[in-house]
Amino acid sequence: MAVLEKGSPRRESRSFGEWVNDERVRSVFYQILVAVAVIFVAHYLFTNTTENLKARGMSSGFDFLGSTAGFSIAWTVLPYNPDDNYFHVYLVGIVNTLTVSLVAIVCMTLLGFIVGVMRLSKNWLIAQIAAWYVEILRNTPLLLQILFWFLAVFSLLPRPRDSMSLIDLFFLNNRGFYMPAPVPGDGFDLTMIAILVAIVATYALAVWARKRHFATGQRFPAFWTGLGILFGLPLLVFLVTGAPLTFDYPSLQGFNFVGGVTVPPAFCALLLALVIYHSAYLAESVRAGILSVSHGQTEAAYSLGLRPGMTLRLVIVPQAMRAVVPPMISNWMNVVKNSSLAIAIGYPDLVAVFMQTSLNQSGHAIEIVAMVMLFYMSVSLSISLALNYYNKLVQLKER
């Protein structure tokens, strides 16, 4: 009977023992305890910091963002010179971080999928290569890999004079990687417009082909036609307008290369390390995702007459993606966060230029740390917001 009466609101009076052992009373008590602790710690930190700042005569606030930074940054995507202010340094750091992260995310996703599928291959050698790749790269620290690529590979490349070159257009030496820079001429806008038109047309074609297939049962080779439009139309416009595109080629003058686009060794080392390290993780997620779809699904599709390619596209991949996408997105967030290890090899990312140099010069530690945290958190949170939306979209319906 005691079980029935437990927590019953109809009981008028309860002994102290009953009251203390009530699970609802307990849960409220612990919540109050935690809230008091949090408020106390926050209050202590705030008063302590303001008192210390006052004692040292330091100002707080974001006014420093307007003052001149005065230092130079080795390599920037946004234009920058030492006369720019700290806020501009913040933006330069963000763009440098996002550049290396985005390129790394694209490459790492492609490589991760390839290695993940390779590890499932029936070919013994291919599966073994993929397995060793994953096990070696996943089980050594990322910082070690970044230092390896920077110190043991890119710093030991030949001097500019003895550069390694690919068909005399791309050069690699210990000062970085050099490639031709495109210089658009008159009328190149038309080619750009043609590219946009081709993308829209290809998409429209795919939608139309699918609609017609569902409506009449007739199939249309939308993939190959789309590929033709995508490359053919811009090429045609480009040639008709007289090929208005020239290149600025890098060339050796004296001790160094001039012209073209340069990427410093630190960028190359960081990019390679991020791509390789994270692709090993993604490969495992891809493998797990594909394995999570039971073999019975393949058998059922085959027994209905679906060919292997269609089975993969219509049955296996849609189910595997459910399992692959969440770890893949958290991998993407890790790429952005881990790119801050750039500081070890002197790549000027956000942490290096803002939390290191700017902080040392201006002394505004709290404001700067808060701004850097805000950046990383808003990137990570927007990625995970998108992920939650996707998850809700593809969730399996069960009872």
Place this chain on the structure above:
Amino acid sequence: MVREFHVLKDIDLTVYKGERIVICGPSGSGKSTLIRCINRLEEHQKGDILVNGVTMDTNLKNIDAIRREVGMVFQQFNLFPHLTVLENCTLAPIWVRNMPKAEAEKVAMTLLERVKIPEQALKYPGQLSGGQQQRVAIARSLAMSPNIMLFDEPTSALDPEMISEVLDVMVGLAESGMTMLVVTHEMGFAKRVADRVIFMDQGEIVEQNTPGEFFNNPKSDRTKLFLSQILAH
């Protein structure tokens, strides 16, 4: 030393159009393997398999042609969980038979009515009971309008009260003249609809006969033992 192990041996079986065959036998006797060879979910190493006059070999065109005409129902249903019941039934007609979607849906609804669950068409497989899922699986196979239906222990994964709803559908299918090969332990079903009962043991066909003869007058000792074990309760 590697010992050669035959999953199946000395199989010589001819199935006629419209014939209903029940295959039984102890577990590991090769009954499932036998019917899975017919649509090449298992490969056979020696001998010939002819389905509707098409030889089953490594020719992909032949494999495709045979799979289009042979439907299969699995013990574990194997419905596609990311598609609705209706989409499960229209997937193959749309993508393999190039049927217009509206027509495929009409066919699918007729079949769902035949298996008595048209009201579940827009639900997902995970929302249905085992018996309902297996009936959807039957409808999904029938949507390709196959000439031959293979059943691989279709009621073995079901709760007892759901077995009869699936068997009812299968009886209806048998009465409509479908050629059927059914691996099952449901001896009541065998007695009721089978033209021929095949008993297998250790990869061989031990005995085959009409259900009357098979159950009342079994010839081999192995068959007698098997029947005494499964009919004892």
